[in-house]
Amino acid sequence: MTRPLLDVHDLRVTFSLGSGGLLPWSKPRLLHAVNGVDFTLQPGETLGIVGESGSGKSTLARALIGLVDAQGSAEWVDGKDLIGLSPGQMMAYRNDIQMVFQDPLASLNPRMTVGQIIAEPLVTHHPGLSRAEVKTRVKAMMEKVGLLSNQINRYPHEFSGGQCQRIGIARALIVEPKLIICDEPVSALDVSIQAQVINLLIRLQQELGLSLIFIAHDLSVVKHISDRVLVMYLGKVMEIAPSADLYADPQHPYTQALLSAVPVPDPDFDPATSVVPLHGELPSPSNPPSGCVFRTRCPRAQARCASEVPVLQGQAHQTACHFPGPFTEAEIAKARSTEAA
Template structure:
């Protein structure tokens, strides 16, 4: 059996921002905000990795670190063996053709002073400056058709399009240089539900046709399940669980994963959410002062003294979990979590 080399292999990726001194105490030392705290994962060619977690868990920061928009430490090895972390803008230019990004706000990510044709053509002019104008225009029109836009709209401006159409423009701009990896940072969260389905199906079709790999970041776990081959669960910048989508959704081992999945809406009028949801007590801790040991322990219904003393390692074969006491929560633990929430 031939082993496929990962397209991207990430090891101990960390992003830390230094926060200035407190205005009330100007003599205090600067503090470090740990946005991403040692993330490990690999991505194979043509695979989709879903990334989920609450707001503030480091999902978008992780995406920006991979493409060099924020400084990072650790290692992110591309398939050619080059470490992408720490590359200069000039060194990174080669890999920007290979790795493109689709942003969360479709309209805000497009230049309002440029036509659709200019927006989609901009990466071509940057990475393939030798192309003639006629060839650039032909490629832009072909890409517009591929993503479901009419070529005769090439001279229109972003404000003349709906949110779903603007996201298609963003996808066309990302695909025009024929990348191998697309990072989608919550690409459907600003769209209506019916339009979300259209954009997701478009990404699935384009991935199949073009052999793309995707990193798909989202809050909606039902969307992530539909599009992803594997899912990685982040909490406070750390990986709680990662594994094949079907396995992780059918049998989540980490209490945080169980809480997230229990909150997914069920389209059944007879379903009582209060009877199945695993509540999370308290708020997300500040990344300026994360808990000792397991970062999830302050909200975990299963936390014990060991959880405060030791950081759990991400362990497992096909499915990996970072928990000292993995496994489904018992009815007693769920009941205790509900009592804590209402207290």
């Protein structure tokens, strides 16, 4: 079997919120943004990561590239653990791991031309290249992502949101990485532009043999681009499965609730019999529920859920739930009646 490009085990990110009381010796409050995440990523694979805001998706991405301190392990294909590396040590892997950020305009330096922005990683990691070589590579990359090479001396504010995101993708690709982490790269774009950027990423992945970690709220977008999908809630993995399996047969109540909330373009679709309501708000990660962190919003929660933390079980399709399986019509009706009351 091919060795994973990335093997993540028990990844944790914890932030201190200061003292938990008025006395100076009070214990500090801790916020568990990422709490024991495990997954592998194969060469050429796209792993989609979904979940509500506050689930820890972006923090997970930043931990993998060393922007926040983390515990656990993230073993690269060469056997090196990326977690805990110093900035200098991490520099050796910047060629291999790049990131595309959520806000396409805010992630670009407004004082630099597009050519300078795209060339910056190349100049940093390959200082031996001549100016002519850098310019040639930048122009070729601009054309590869759908930009005109004669726009090389323009500034970010002269481009649309979709074009700015193409600039961000070009900047990430210019050093020929093995992995690109996309942190909600299309959430700020119009629907039609979203489709163009997604199709661009799929094409580039096939041409360049890239692996992708694709973070998004839109489950329909994740379905279109991902080979496997990981569902996060309050810093934990609820479910991870091949994309087709997860969308056809979701096992975790949280996954079912997320999928049932996706709009269905069918006039005969009746939400009252098919949509699983998601009650309440996401609990604070500084004070998570005992046992299963989803139990306070789960219509299937029982006493065991409050006392015992579920672990991921299964082979290709893994679920962290004491009572997995599709909701019955009776359970959906009961949940909806509770919501109405």
